[in-house]
Structures are given as structure tokens and as C-alpha cells.
Amino acid sequence: MTESIKLVFSNFPYVVLASVIFVGLLIPLLIISEYIFLEPFLIGHIAADRELGFVLIIVVSALSGLVVSMNVFRIRLMRMSKKKMGGSVFGSVIGSVAGVCGCGPLGFAIISTFGSIGGVAFSFLTTYEIPLRLAAIGFLAFVYYTTTKSLKIECQLNNNK
């Protein structure tokens, strides 16, 4: 499995892509989930019983960066189908929207706009934050596994040609 990572990330643009996806997902998620506060001044804070949520956000962001950039590599260099790309984006989205706290500004805006339906959706996302993030991690791990497997086979085939 590490061979696939080496293969992809020996190309510098993919290191940059993975880093951009990781940071681009991590920072907004930490702000939305209220681990980073911007007002009245910039501060990070992890409350005593919220460490698990924090760790899961980091894992989801890291896996998203890894899996999405590996799939971009696969599509661009191997000219393969975009099926797995959809899977990795789906996993990232699930991991991102889970726990988008209903207490936050986003929740307030959605509930105010969509009323009880928005309330039910946000209540679900908030209530099942941890299980949803775990599911997203499981899904991204599965996509990572199938991607590395497919990269290995495809590379072998290309080398044999």
C-alpha cells in the first residue's frame, strides 16, 4: 500500500493538492465545529469532552486529502473511470457535514430558512456526529484500499505492456 502512496506523492503537484484539500477541509471544519474561534480574537479551544470529535475531523481531512489526490492521479495518468473519484468525494462530504453543529451560524441559517425540515436534518447531523464521522472514515478507508489495489494492478499492467 505504501508503494501506491510513494508512486503518487513522488509527484510534487499531488503533495500540494493533498495538502490543499487537507487544510481546506480542516480549517473550515474546525471553525464550524467551534474548535477555532475568530471572534473577539483568534483562539483554538478543545473542551474536555470534545477530543474525539477533534481527532475525527483531523482523520477525515487527512484521508480526504490522500484519497482524492490519489484518485486524481489515477484518472489523469491512467485515464481510468471517474467512478472511484465520486466515492472519495462522497466520503469527504459525509465526513464534513457530520456534526456541522446545529447550534452554529450555519445551523441557525438553515433552520431559519427551511423551518422544521432543516431542523430535523441538522438535529440528525448534530446528534449522530461521531457515528457519521466514523462511517465516513470507514468509507474513505475502503476507497483508499480499492484505489491502492487498482493502482497496483494498473501499474503492473502498464509495465507489462
Next chain:
Amino acid sequence: MSKKGIIVGGIAAAVIIGIIASYSTTQFDSETLNLDMGRTHGTISTAMGSPILGNPSAPITIVEFGDYQCSQCYNWFQNTKPQIIENLIDTGKANLVFVDLAFLGRDSIPAAAASYCAEEQGKYWEYHDLLYYSQQRIDDGWANSERLKAFAFSLDLDMEMFDSCVDSGKFSKRVQFNTAEAGKQGATSTPTFFIINSEGEQQKISGAQPFSVFKDVVDSLT
């Protein structure tokens, strides 16, 4: 006694009974009887909010906009509020007012309204704390009518009075007023705090931030 005297006496008695009845009805139904309708802190009307926790003449007031079903409000209640009470409220540096921003679920407004039913019996803050200690998932039934009454029972409140208050939805409009006030102040998440000094200067803090942030803001406004 003449016939005329009986009629005049009857009318006078009816008028007196009417005045007494009207006075007692006003006392029973009015939400505003025990409220300072002009109470404001900075630009915020807190007239319909909670009673003041701490010294009313403290130089700093912390106004919290919150929802009893909000998990981040619980985080603040559990992790930061004890330090606020110990270091700012008990020392007379600040006082606290809770104003409802009840939007998260269908049980949010009844829970907030029930806290004012407890206030009628002088136990607002005890009921407020009990609601947060009892918080579970949004709208999973932890704050339904039966549970709200059970909380009151555990605080030894007069249940006849409390039940009647909760069942009539007596304080629903008060909660709605508070939620509208939150909107006017630009509070779009819970918890949102405004720290206000005696000159009316105010600073907003969004989210369940740590005590150090509150201390810094209070120090800067003192």
C-alpha cells in the same frame, strides 16, 4: 332598608367584587408583573430575559443567548460557567443574564417557557441548571411536557401552579420576544455572549469559548 338602598348597595358590592376580580386576574395572567420592562444592558433589551444572577449593580453584565437543547451551550455551562461564577460573579465583578434564543427544535420553546414558570416560584436558576444537567439529544423527549413537569417536581415547586403555567403556554410569547431580540442583536448561533460595561460599551463573544477569553474581554472593558 329601603328598596333603593338595597339596589345601590348591590351595585356597590358588584363594582367592588368586579375591581377585586379584575385585579386578581391581572396579577395571575400578566407576564410583566415581576419584570422590569425597561431593563436594558447596552443595546440589548433583557426585560424578558432571566433574573440577574449575581450583583445587579456589578460593573459588567454578561448576556448569554442560549437554547436548552444546544450541546455547545451545555459545553459552556459545564466547562466555562463555573469559572465565570467563581471568578467574576461571586466576586461582584460581573453579573449574568440568560436570554433565550430557542430555535433548535420543537421542545426548545416549551423548555425555555417552563424556566419562567419556575421563576414565578422563585426558582429560575435552579430550573435553568437542571435543564442543562438533564440535556440529551435534540427533541428526543428529554424536554417534553411530562419531563418539564418532573423537573419542577424534583425542585419542590407548587405543581398545580407549574402545570397550569406550562399547559397554558403562558410564557411562549416571552421566549419568542427573546429570540427576536437575539436576531436584532445579530446573534445567529448559540451560545452567543455580549459583555457590557456600565458605560454601555459591549463586546460580542460567539461560541462556547474558554474562561480566558471572557476574562480578557471583561478586563478590557473594566
